[in-house]
Amino acid sequence: MAARRGARALYLEGGTHEIEADYAVRGIGGDPTRIEVVYDRQRPERAICSLAASTLLWRTVGVTLAGGLLLSLAFIMMPLQLILLLLSG
Numbered sequence: 420m421a422a423r424r425g426a427r428a429l430y431l432e433g434g435t436h437e438i439e440a441d442y443a444v445r446g447i448g449g450d451p452t453r454i455e456v457v458y459d460r461q462r463p464e465r466a467i468c469s470l471a472a473s474t475l476l477w478r479t480v481g482v483t484l485a486g487g488l489l490l491s492l493a494f495i496m497m498p499l500q501l502i503l504l505l506l507s508g
Contacts, residue, residue, distance in 0.1 A: 444468040 440454050447453040458466035 438466050438468065440468045441470065443470055443474045445471055 438456055440456075444454050447455055455469040456466050457469055
């Protein structure tokens with residue numbers, strides 16, 4: 420399981436907001452204990468941690484390549500299984 424870091428925001432109104440950060444989130448100014456969090460002021464319960472563009476790029480490439488490989492394999496296996504079924508009967 421991937422390691423995750425947590426963050427807690429304290430508001431002037433007295434409320435707190437806990438955020439479970441992604442393991443790939445970068446620290447602010449090189450400090451690993453501080454992370455950048457972006458949230459909507461209208462809906463403070465919805466918050467996300469900012470990820471580096473390279474992290475998002477590598478995740479997208481990984482999903483695309485793995486998904487494309489599995490989809491290609493499925494398109495190859497379907498006709499092959501149909502041919503084997505016809506030859507066995």
